[in-house]
Amino acid sequence: MQAADQGNATDLDGRDLVIGIVRARFNDAITSRMAEVCHAELLALGVQPKHVTTITVPGALEVPIALKAMADQDDYDALVAIGCIIRGETYHFELVSNESGAGVTRVSLDHQVPIANAILTVENEAQALARVEDKARDAARVAVEMANLMDDLL
Template identity: 55%
Template sequence: MKIREFQPELKGNGLRIGIVQSRFNNSICLQLRDSAVTELKRLGVTDKDVILVTVPGALEIPLALQRMAKSKQFNALIALGTVIRGETYHFELVSTGSATNITNLSLEFNLPIANAVLTTENEEQAEIRANEKGRDAARVAVEMANLIDKLNMMSILSKNTKEENL
């Protein structure tokens, strides 16, 4: 049996990427942003093709992502934020609410959204993970944008083939 497999493609040339970054725990979020933007550039995404929007906190990220997704101007979006466990149940509410809504938006709009909203026990853990997660989010956004493009092209080709056979 011959299986058709799509290999990961990390070429960002021509892709338009939107980033929504929380300002809460700002120093860590700036690390996330800087590492994501650096990686996007390394992958070939130009400065003019990256739009950055900042919001107060992690719960506000999904609304900004939704507006960007509705614009249909982006190949992928990136969510950046940091939620650090405190002494109350608020951590669970914020981290679950943010993650659930980000995933739902991706599915609703058929648009890759790389979720790099860190959820950590303390600030030290967040600082350690910030650079790597920012880079990972950039790679996920580019890879998934390319994969969705290939899958969309495959759908178009199969639709055209079906129409030709009628």
């Protein structure tokens, strides 16, 4: 067992990684921008364009099943979930937020593949727009860092 603390070293070298992105189409203006920013950050971290696959699903509840299909292929070092859930007047917000989050986590744990969860859960469109750039960039960085960490651990 190594005595080194691997938690202090951030490995953001994406040169040898294959990353999959699943984007929910619901709230398209927000999620399409998030996908663009995430993709650009992945390329900036060295991931080759041919090693980034983006698929689109109708909404946040469909994200986990698409992530599972990608994880089943065993071709991806990490995945990214992109979506935007804006609170409405009914309980539906909580249902979609909770179930999509639980689904993303389940796929990650079941397949031992890191998934950066960039599904925004916000009160209104203004909050979503304020978070698009940072959340998408962070998701790319989390995907690369965790893929490298898992490679070291497994």
